Amino acid sequence: MEDLNETEIMHKLENLKEIRSKTINLERIKSKLRQEFDSTENEDRLIADYKKEMELLLQEKMAHVEELRLIHADINLMETTIKQAEEERNRSLENAKLLYDDYKPLKDEVDLLRRRIGLEPLLDVHDEEEKISPQYFDRPKQEFQHEPNTTSVPEPQPPVIQMSPQAPPPMQVQIQRAKPPPEPPRQAFRQQPPPMKACLSCHQQIHRNAPICPLCKAKSRSRNPKKPKRKLDE
Template sequence: MAEEAEVEILSKLEKIKEIRNKTVQLEKVKNRLKAELETVENEETCIQDYRTEMDLLMQEKMAHVEELRLIHADINLMETTVKQAEEDRNKSLESAKQLFQDLRPLKHQVDMLRSSVGLEKLPDIREAGEKLPLEWVITFAYDGLYQVLCRLLEKQKMDYMPEMPDPTSMFSQNLVAAVAAQTMERASTSGMNKPMESARQPQVSVSHSAAAAFRQQPPPMKACLSCHQQIHRNAPICPLCKAKSRSRNPKKPKRKHDE
């Protein structure tokens, strides 16, 4: 009986020990669970704050997008306005150039009429305080001077044309005289060699014609076996793919004759 009681007591002690260990483990798990729940609550609060901040940022972004859209619209409007203003400026500039061009001969006529009756000429447009670009005045003055010079040269050419010899005829006469003198000099110095030179002239002409015909013919070509591009027939290596060029009809080696 005593042994059975002792065994029962030992088994109860083992169970108590196991209960204690499980209880300690349970407390640890409960503490970890509590910590995780607190972390979840904290993160949930942070997430709400983050979402609120993100909403504010999105609103600010949309506001900036709207501002950028308005800015781009203003830029496009200004570009259109500038282009229209440039077109108007160019039209006015062309009209002003045409009016200035028409004004020059009219002023010249008025000045001639005033000079004929003893009056002074009208002041120049720039001297009168008109806002005209200087390059206009220079350009039209140069054009007028050029036209005057052309008319003077044409008049002088028409006046002196019968007396002036033709430079082309003079050049041809001088050339004929020089060739004749050179021919007579050669005939006097090498009279014996004239038949030989006359016999060589056909050969020289034939050789020149043959050389010209040879230059006109294209070089002999063949197709590369690797890249199929046209290369020179005697090229050992293709310049494109660097492959060795092989002839489709190779020459057979000649047999040496027995002595």
């Protein structure tokens, strides 16, 4: 009977040792579980902060892209304005040359008639305006040399965030940027957008020939109004 009690006591002691060992192991696992849970929660908060910062960076990038697009639009508008001004200049120069060709023989004829009756010849137009001379009209026409624009405005590409299949250490997030689109081949010329101008009221870009701004409904005036043609004295 005593042996049976001793055996039962020994069995209980063995069970107590096993319970104590497993309890210690359980507490150790519980402690690590809490640590990993706290780490996961902390990484979730950091990832949320990272994503907010990424959104701010993308917004800033889009602002710069829009600013660059407006600069390109202003460049195209200025190119069109310069081209129109040079065409107007060449047209005026050609008309002035034709008028000068008509002026010279007619003046010589008038001066001859005046001399016959004892009058002094008229002042030459060169005396009134020194630049008006035959050499003035021999200048070559000006043609605007279009500079090929090889700088394109890239479309924003959101970065791709990939997580490792295994649990990464804290504060380690692999960020892989998307590959930029291939650069298009350079061309000597590109199609020009429709000519634009800035509205004098709301300062938005509108079509150059629009009589009324479609945004603020204000009347629009041309930057280069046509000058009235001078009437020749008959």
